[in-house]
Amino acid sequence: MSALVRFEVMDGVATITLDRPEVRNAVDLATAKAIAAALDEFDARDDVLAGVFAANGPVFSAGMDLKAFAATGERPVVPDRGAFGIVERPPVKPLIAAVEGRALGGGFEIALACDLIVASRSALFGLPEVKRGLVAAAGGVLRLPSRIPRNVAMELVLTGNPIDATTAHRWGLVNHVVSDGRAVDEARVLAARIAVNAPLAVRTAKFLIDAGAHWPADEAFARQESHVDVCRKSADAAEGARAFAEKRAPAWTGT
Known part of the structure; x- marks a missing residue:
């Protein structure tokens, strides 16, 4: 797909992989466009029935690339699909986030735009925007209360403090917690179980x-x-x- 986002298909399952480990998979405008293009292909292909959204490296995503924003003023927002190329219009087919490491801010919001989450045991989820005078407006404040109890979502949003994968699983946010390094493989297994259906x-x-x-x-x-x-x-x-x-x-x- 591009040097920023990889798109691979095997046995009816697509794997979309953020590939910017040198910047903790932060998303600039070019990366957001690449994510949107990958989702367009994912939706359009008849040979693909379910997908996995993953990231290369020890961090799932740090969210918006602040250095790129400071340098150019461009925000990672794509017409039609919204911030990060996904949050306003996720794909019509089931998409599973495979989270290794930290999914913070926009990284967490990307995971929330997916339908299911498989997380490694050391994964962390958080919306620290209030610690920077901001609001988690790329789906965080809108989606999180529908995924976990409202009072728990309120605490996460208002404190900005992260939770680990075990806690996220207990609240029903994460579907499966797996050993470190196994999130993508287990997410593909789950996607394959979906892909055999009509x-x-x-x-x-x-x-x-x-x-x-x-x-x-x-x-x-x-x-x-x-x-x-x-x-x-x-x-x-x-x-x-x-x-x-x-x-x-x-x-x-x-x-």
Whole structure:
């Protein structure tokens, strides 16, 4: 994809890797554009069903590249996808953050823009913006309260103090805690478990979880019906039933 972000595909799973370890995988405008381009390819490719967002080196991401901002004044914001090339419009396919080391500030917000998180035991998550007179406005204050209890999110945001992977797992923020150095491999295993399922059904289920959180409770079932009906009438739904009856693996077409 670029010297800043690597894009690799294997067995239906894409791995998008930040590759700026010399600056703790901080994101400047060029890197944000590379992330957005990788997500565009991820969404567009029919041979890719799930993805992993990873980083090269001992730090997942330190967030915005402050040195680049000071030098050029450019913020790492991409039209349509937003800050860091991901936070305002994440991909339509499931994306798993594989976090090794620190995910602080914008790095944490990138992980929050993903659907699932696999973290190494030494990983740290934090939104230290208030310690610098700022607000975690790239999804931190908006997404974190929907991922963990509100009072816990409030403490993290208002103190700016980080939590470790074990604590994040206890609060339900992290799906799996693994040995150091194993986050990417375990995230790929989890992505592969998703990728064997019907592509249309997976995308629709992800959309409904995200959208349904904002629907009035008394309208939710009615609002989901048109989306569910497309899956119900799809070729993949018919294939899934046939495969179950014939005791074989289904051959999905995504239609």
